[in-house]
Amino acid sequence: MNPKTHGVARFGSFYAGGRQIRISGQPVRTISFTQTAPYEYDPNGLFHIEQAYVQYFIPAEPRCALPLAMLHGGGMCGTMWEHTPDGRDGWAQAFVAQGFPVYIIDNVERGRAGWAPFPGVWPDAPIVRSAEEAWSLFRFGAAGDFQARRPFEGQRFPAEHLDTFIQTAVPRWLSNNDTAADTLCAALERIGPCLLMTHSHGGEVAFRAAARRPDLVRGMVAIEPSGFCRPGEVPALGASACLFVYGDYLDATPTWQMLTRRGIEFRDSLLRAGIEADWWELPRMGIRGNSHMLMMDDNSDELAQRVGEWLLQRY
Amino acid sequence: MNPKTHGVARFGSFYAGGRQIRISGQPVRTISFTQTAPYEYDPNGLFHIEQAYVQYFIPAEPRCALPLAMLHGGGMCGTMWEHTPDGRDGWAQAFVAQGFPVYIIDNVERGRAGWAPFPGVWPDAPIVRSAEEAWSLFRFGAAGDFQARRPFEGQRFPAEHLDTFIQTAVPRWLSNNDTAADTLCAALERIGPCLLMTHSHGGEVAFRAAARRPDLVRGMVAIEPSGFCRPGEVPALGASACLFVYGDYLDATPTWQMLTRRGIEFRDSLLRAGIEADWWELPRMGIRGNSHMLMMDDNSDELAQRVGEWLLQRY
Structure with a gap:
């Protein structure tokens, strides 16, 4: 090929x-x-409201029997898997090239899923992510260095293309988390038994959906999840293995210090439930400089290859 | 293959x-x-607001040197070209299979292009299309027959899947037509010289963009356009040929009687400007029963083949 x-x-x-x-x-x-x-x-x-849009790419030479479903993080949609701000291919193409049938989801309210412009149906006003918030929350650089566009030393995110990156932002509603989990279950029913890859806010939505449909989620890859199962949901997870992947600079903000701690606690709860749960903090593996958007960083292809191998060894 | x-x-x-x-x-x-x-x-x-999202599919065996860009109609986004309500492949796949590099556009405010939730930036409230409006405006059946879901006799649209069809609706702003033409020009610059296929409301946006960028739009296919160039724009069109395609039941509503008359007037203005302008009213060609959503009707593959042949004979 x-x-x-x-x-x-x-x-x-x-x-x-x-x-x-x-x-x-x-x-x-x-x-x-x-x-x-x-x-x-x-x-x-x-x-009709609160549907998900699912787009699929079936490789000519599949190497994995299970489809790989990809769920975006908060304030983004499926396009985050399709290209990088500097114009390289994204993880969608990288995983298709590795032989995974890839299903990209735009969940409730995001992208091609559409949204409900009817007063009172979704009670709160939508919010959208500014360039400043992305800069700090996604650990491109210190908040005070936004104006100068001075990223963290060794930063692998193509920060010079921040203006392109912010074009991917879409509005979100904070009240839709329960609906997002419901609709993800409906999407999984259509996709069938699969591997589920999530990013950030998508982690909470995906873990909750996986706990409700243990028949459908056989394995999970959580890229820097910002939420997890609710108490009592863990034992119901059907996934036989979960991989957690974290980039660099996790100490840079209190938010990420807290989210990393919560991630470790949740990983431990999976281990106690007898689920294989691997924890990759990339700097500890000698891979430095990755941001929260590690699927867009300059080593995104290498990371996709590593994650793909982890999956192909198990599924 | x-x-x-x-x-x-x-x-x-x-x-x-x-x-x-x-x-x-x-x-x-x-x-x-x-x-x-x-x-x-x-x-x-x-x-960043008012951007377009463009997704491309490059065939393994291209037969046309020019890309084919597809622009949705009003209240829809690029997904309208991807599948039919009864689960068949759409025109995106049909034209890729014919050897066209296909570029699907979500223009300003639609689908993956995102939208601006900032008060006062887009002054009006968004609107969205109901099932009832789709039924009547898209000529699936008479307005009075919506409750019974009784389509026009011989209707080729899979009206029994109307509940699936309405999941494709996305909100729109009536004040964004000028912006949509601006942003389409920016998308065309990235795509390069191309053939431009439009549906319904996309016709007005596309004809206006084509008049401003005669270097980029070499040919056009307008599926039941609901708007056209402004006075004086026609002579600037760079397209050497335009194809107009209309389905059946055009006499069913005053709106479509008027839009068909306007289409004929516009076609005549193209002819006077020396542009090849073909007019396909499918019933006059012996093809009966097509709706406004003819790329989703039960003969959608046959229609894609005919339109593709028209293009391949010229480009």
């Missing part, structure tokens, strides 16, 4: 989960979709 | 266009992204 090709035999997409909703009592008004067509717009009627 | 494969050599995505915006003066508040992490959320800072 040409190394520049990804060798996709089939691709496509579907929607899963969510619910129908009826809107009534809103006034009809005359609008113009285009300069051509005045139109009586009736905002009432039947709609 | 296996007829069930799409033979994609490469796939990936990028963002294009839009602008940066600074938000200030909003109060900081404590939030929880997950159950794990209380967090000081600052809604102020630097953001």
Whole structure:
């Protein structure tokens, strides 16, 4: 196979989960979709909300029988797996090239899943991530060094392309975590038994969904998860193995110090439940300089290869 | 090539266009992204809005030197080209299989392009399409037959899957048409000289962008466009040929009677400007029963083949 090709035999997409909703009592008004067509717009009627969008890429030469489903973190959608800010291919292509059938999920409210613009249906206002917040929370550099765009020493994230990176941000609702877990279960039903890879906020959504559907999630890769199972959910996990992957600079903020501690506690709870749980802090393995967005860092291909080998040794 | 494969050599995505915006003066508040992490959320800072998302699929065996860019209609995003409500492959796969490099665009505010949740930036409230509106406006059946789900006689749209179809709806802003044309130009710059296929509301956006960038749009396919060039823009079109494609039941509503008349007038203006402009009203060609969503109808593969042949004969 040409190394520049990804060798996709089939691709496509579907929607899963969510619910129908009826809107009534809103006034009809005359609008113009285009300069051509005045139109009586009736905002009432039947709609579908809270679905997930799932796009799949089936490799020409599969090496893993189980599909690999990828769930974005908070404030992002499936595009975070598709390209890096400096224009390289992302983990979607890297895992297809390793022979995984790859399913990219835009969960509730994100990207192509659409969202509900109906007053009161999602009670809170959406939030979206600024460049400043990404800079600090994703550990590109110290908060005080944002204006100068001076990243941490040895930083592997292509910080000079921060302006490109922030184009991937999409709004989110903090009230939708339970719905996100419900809808992820519906997406997993359509995907079938699989390996589930998550990033950041997606960790909480994925661990909770996996605990409810132990028949569907056979293994997990959690990239710097910011949330975990609820108490009592761990023993229900069907995954036979979980891999935790963390980048560098975890001491840089109180948030990441706390999240790392919580991650270790959760990993320990998996071990106690008899689940294989590997913990990769990349600096301890001699790999320094990775950010929270390690699937976009300059060694993203090498990391995808390592994670893929870990999975292929087990599944 | 296996007829069930799409033979994609490469796939990936990028963002294009839009602008940066600074938000200030909003109060900081404590939030929880997950159950794990209380967090000081600052809604102020630097953001990027009004970009387009572009996803590409490069066939293993290209037969056309020019990429084919596909622009969705109003209230939809790129997923409309990827699958049908009854679970068949869409036109994205059909055109890749014919050897076209396919670029699917989510333009401003739609799908993976994200949207701007900042008060006052887009002045109007978003609207979204109900099942009832889709039923009538997309000519699945008479408005009075929605409750009974009784489609027009001979209807080729899989109307029994209407509940699946409405999951593809995403919110839109009526005030963003100018921005959409600007951002489409930016996407076309990244794609390079191409063929541009549009649906419905995308027609107005695409014709206006094509008039501004005659160097980039070499040919056009307009599926039931609901808007066109502005007066004076036609002579600037660089496209050497345009194909207009219309389904059945155009007499069913005053809106479609009017849009068809406008389409004919616009086609005539192209002819006067020396541009080849073919007009396909499918019933006049013996193909009956197509809806406004003809890329999802039960003869979608046959229609994709016909349109592909029209393009390959010219480009």
